[in-house]
Amino acid sequence: MTSRVDKPAVSLSRIAIHAVLILACLLYLVPLVVMLLTSFKTPEDISTGNLLSWPSVVTAIGWIKAWGTLDGYFWNSIKITVPAVVISTAIGALNGYVLSMWRFRGSQLFFGLLLFGCFLPFQTVLLPASFTLGKMGLASTTTGLVFVHVVYGLAFTTLFFRNYYVSIPDALVKAARLDGAGFFTIFGKIILPMSTPIIMVCLIWQFTQIWNDFLFGVVFSSGDSQPITVALNNLVNTSTGVKEYNVDMAAAMIAGLPTLLVYIVAGKYFVRGLTAGAVKG
Amino acid sequence: MATLELRNVNKTYGAGLPDTLKDIELKIKDGEFLILVGPSGCGKSTLMNCIAGLENISAGSILIDDADVSGMSPKDRDIAMVFQSYALYPTMSVRENIEFGLKIRKMSAAAIDEEVTRVAKLLQIEHLLNRKPGQLSGGQQQRVAMGRALARRPKIYLFDEPLSNLDAKLRVEMRTEMKLMHQRLKTTTVYVTHDQIEAMTLGDKVAVMKDGIIQQFGTPKDIYNDPANLFVASFIGSPPMNFIPLRLQRKDGRLVALLDSGQARCELPLSMTDAGLEDREVILGLRPEQIVLAPSEGNGLPTIRAEVQVTEPTGPDTLVFVNLNQSKVCCRLAPDVAPQVGESLTLQFDPAKVLLFDAATGERLGVLARQQPAERLGNVTQINRN
Numbered sequence: 001m002t003s004r005v006d007k008p009a010v011s012l013s014r015i016a017i018h019a020v021l022i023l024a025c026l027l028y029l030v031p032l033v034v035m036l037l038t039s040f041k042t043p044e045d046i047s048t049g050n051l052l053s054w055p056s057v058v059t060a061i062g063w064i065k066a067w068g069t070l071d072g073y074f075w076n077s078i079k080i081t082v083p084a085v086v087i088s089t090a091i092g093a094l095n096g097y098v099l100s101m102w103r104f105r106g107s108q109l110f111f112g113l114l115l116f117g118c119f120l121p122f123q124t125v126l127l128p129a130s131f132t133l134g135k136m137g138l139a140s141t142t143t144g145l146v147f148v149h150v151v152y153g154l155a156f157t158t159l160f161f162r163n164y165y166v167s168i169p170d171a172l173v174k175a176a177r178l179d180g181a182g183f184f185t186i187f188g189k190i191i192l193p194m195s196t197p198i199i200m201v202c203l204i205w206q207f208t209q210i211w212n213d214f215l216f217g218v219v220f221s222s223g224d225s226q227p228i229t230v231a232l233n234n235l236v237n238t239s240t241g242v243k244e245y246n247v248d249m250a251a252a253m254i255a256g257l258p259t260l261l262v263y264i265v266a267g268k269y270f271v272r273g274l275t276a277g278a279v280k281g
Numbered sequence: 282m283a284t285l286e287l288r289n290v291n292k293t294y295g296a297g298l299p300d301t302l303k304d305i306e307l308k309i310k311d312g313e314f315l316i317l318v319g320p321s322g323c324g325k326s327t328l329m330n331c332i333a334g335l336e337n338i339s340a341g342s343i344l345i346d347d348a349d350v351s352g353m354s355p356k357d358r359d360i361a362m363v364f365q366s367y368a369l370y371p372t373m374s375v376r377e378n379i380e381f382g383l384k385i386r387k388m389s390a391a392a393i394d395e396e397v398t399r400v401a402k403l404l405q406i407e408h409l410l411n412r413k414p415g416q417l418s419g420g421q422q423q424r425v426a427m428g429r430a431l432a433r434r435p436k437i438y439l440f441d442e443p444l445s446n447l448d449a450k451l452r453v454e455m456r457t458e459m460k461l462m463h464q465r466l467k468t469t470t471v472y473v474t475h476d477q478i479e480a481m482t483l484g485d486k487v488a489v490m491k492d493g494i495i496q497q498f499g500t501p502k503d504i505y506n507d508p509a510n511l512f513v514a515s516f517i518g519s520p521p522m523n524f525i526p527l528r529l530q531r532k533d534g535r536l537v538a539l540l541d542s543g544q545a546r547c548e549l550p551l552s553m554t555d556a557g558l559e560d561r562e563v564i565l566g567l568r569p570e571q572i573v574l575a576p577s578e579g580n581g582l583p584t585i586r587a588e589v590q591v592t593e594p595t596g597p598d599t600l601v602f603v604n605l606n607q608s609k610v611c612c613r614l615a616p617d618v619a620p621q622v623g624e625s626l627t628l629q630f631d632p633a634k635v636l637l638f639d640a641a642t643g644e645r646l647g648v649l650a651r652q653q654p655a656e657r658l659g660n661v662t663q664i665n666r667n
Contacts, residue, residue: 171368174335179382179429180356189381193372 039063039249046245062246063254066235070251072224073231077211077258079142080227084149085206091150092157092202093195097187099158100165101173111162117155122215125152133220140222148220149210156209157202164198165191200269207262228255283346283436283469285309285332290341292327292493301327302493305341309486312467316484316501318474320516324493325473329439332471334358345436361430362439365446367422369414375425376410379432386433400428403462420451431466440472444479456482477517481505489513511643514566514636520600523567523610526640531559538565538635540605542587544625549583552633553647563646566636569600572612575629584629589620603628 034051039062041055049056098104099111129148130139138144168191176186217227232255236248285308292302302324309315317325330336332343334355342351350358361382369378376397383393401407404424414422423443430438443459444452460483463470474480480487481501488498489512497509508514514522529536529551536558538549575584587603594600599619601612603626612628620626637646 169366169368171364171366172370174330174333174355175362175364175368175429176370176381177335177355178333178360178362179433180385181381185385190370190372 035249035253039246039253041246043242043244043246062244062250065244065247066251066254069235070228070231070254073226073228074254076142076225077228080145080149081207081210084146084153084210085203088150088153088157088206089199089202092154093161093192093199094187095154095158096161096165097191099162101170102183114155114158117152118159126219130219140220140225142221142225145216145220148216149213153206153209156205160198160202160205164195168194197269200266204262204266208259211259284311285437285469285471286344288342288344290331290343291339292331292336293339300493302331305495307488307495307498309469312469313485314463314470314472314483316472316474316480316487317490318477318480318487319490321475323490325490326441329441329471329473333360333362333439359435360437360439361433361435362441363426363430363443365442367426369422369425371414374411374413375406378414378425379429382429382433396432400432403431404428419447420455423447423455436469438468438470440470442474445476459483478519481517489516508636508645510645511564511638514638518568520569520611520613523569523608525565525567525606525608525610527563527565527606529559529561529563540585542585542603542605544588545586547583547585549630549635550632551635551637553637558646562640564638564640566638567630569611569613571634572610572628572630574614574618575627582629582631584627586625586627588625589622592619592622594619
């Protein structure tokens with residue numbers, strides 16, 4: 001080791017790089033900091049101080065009030081999101097398995113058409129979906145909303161699983177068939193146990209999409225069965241009375257927490273899963 | 282304990298597409314080791330998948346123990362297969378990998394345990410049973426893959442290029458081990474390879490394939506000494522057979538091949554007497570070991586002097602290259618008698634061992650003259666219908 005090749009520990013470019021990074025971090029964090037600070041302030045404090053000032057009195061009143069309003073809707077969202085995520089992931093896995101390992105005549109075309117679903121904007125399916133739900137007798141029910149989310153999510157989940165399974169060698173399925181395993185045994189005993197990364201990707205993706213959805217929620221549900229995003233909108237957009245920014249901020253935080261939690265718990269699989277299959281071995 | 286017979290098997294992936302397999306006919310006896318060998322894309326792996334039932338055949342029938350299994354699903358054919366990539370289940374331990382097929386077949390726990398112990402002992406993988414495939418070396422994975430096949434005690438083993446992912450040294454070791462295993466278990470085996478040395482060393486019967494057609498089916502000895510056409514002759518043997526294009530002449534009622542080394546000429550009288558061969562463009566086939574140094578006292582065989590162009594010492598032999606009729610010809614000589622580059626040497630050939638091929642079609646010429654028809658049918662079934 002010669003010291004000639006070692007760069008000095010602190011160089012101008014190093015400092016510049018770190019300065020830019022720190023600045024970017026701060027910019028990203030400002031909204032969160034503002035929200036957190038505001039949610040713990042009193043309404044008077046908010047109207048007198050500036051956005052970034054420390055609360056003169058730290059109070060949880062905003063959080064308590066927000067939870068009081070959102071409580072029921074929070075559980076509505078759970079009741080919508082959990083089944084929709086689980087069902088769409090399960091069906092997507094099965095679809096992907098068939099489309100990659102049990103190809104049938106026209107399966108490529110089928111997959112191509114399914115991909116179209118990824119590019120359809122929410123708005124285009126509103127009318128046909130509400131018509132269908134009406135015919136099925138599911139209009140304005142939680143089941144109906146779950147159904148719409150499952151159908152809409154299938155294009156994405158199928159794409160994820162199919163692309164993951166394409167990189168699994170065919171020989172594995174052949175070996176299992178010779179061992180006497182059938183369609184579902186191979187799926188359950190061999191393919192699914194290898195799928196943890198892509199299941200995580202799918203769960204995160206679907207959870208974020210469905211939890212954060214507003215449009216389907218506002219169109220296909222009503223009253224007490226509405227999801228938290230709709231309730232949050234109703235809370236924030238009320239035009240009567242004094243604006244309670246501390247409650248708004250706390251409510252927005254509550255509505256956003258579950259997705260954050262999912263990212264933190266399953267996040268390490270996300271990046272790994274997205275690049276899986278890109279590099280061999 | 283099973284025989285395997287393929288009757289007129291055809292495989293195509295759709296009308297208008299070229300046939301992947303054409304009129305495959307072969308039959309092996311109980312306990313025989315059949316090698317399917319050929320260059321990549323010749324259909325050998327497809328044929329194996331068809332035997333396994335992983336792909337359907339378009340026409341013909343496959344018989345195991347004289348029962349037609351063409352329409353059966355893989356699991357009902359009672360065969361086991363070892364894949365080139367081993368295809369071990371990555372999330373299962375070695376033990377679970379071996380047990381998988383047995384559990385599906387609803388064997389009792391005690392019987393499964395006994396079977397795993399037997400196989401593990403046979404393949405010396407007892408200490409690996411609790412590891413995952415990812416923690417094993419290539420050679421160990423190969424053993425486990427074989428263990429999984431052995432555990433079920435199937436009627437037929439299929440091996441799809443099982444050694445090609447191993448390094449050279451291990452490949453030779455496993456080859457010997459595989460032969461030993463077959464000698465002990467005596468299970469009917471079909472083995473796909475593109476390696477002609479594996480084909481020669483392992484097989485009881487060899488089927489050489491090209492473009493979906495069996496070029497020749499016979500014992501390794503037949504295939505080596507009595508190739509049906511130019512393709513088989515060039516594919517089997519290392520270093521490969523020498524091919525010298527020339528025009529045959531008739532002298533004193535015998536066919537002769539005129540060889541020219543640039544510094545000398547030689548007339549090689551041939552054993553074939555077939556009419557119609559003279560004045561034809563043919564290709565003369567000579568294995569490198571059939572060209573030897575002429576003894577100084579002479580023994581009546583035709584000789585020719587030629588200049589050494591290149592020498593390649595391999596250790597046990599030295600390969601010496603000379604020019605005959607403007608073709609590079611390889612001779613396999615003992616290292617102690619091999620000359621240096623630029624020296625001249627006197628070579629001689631055994632005319633009885635010279636093979637002739639049609640220059641246009643590549644078909645073997647003059648075979649009938651050397652062998653009785655009945656004998657030929659017994660050893661070599663030539664199914665090329667081109």
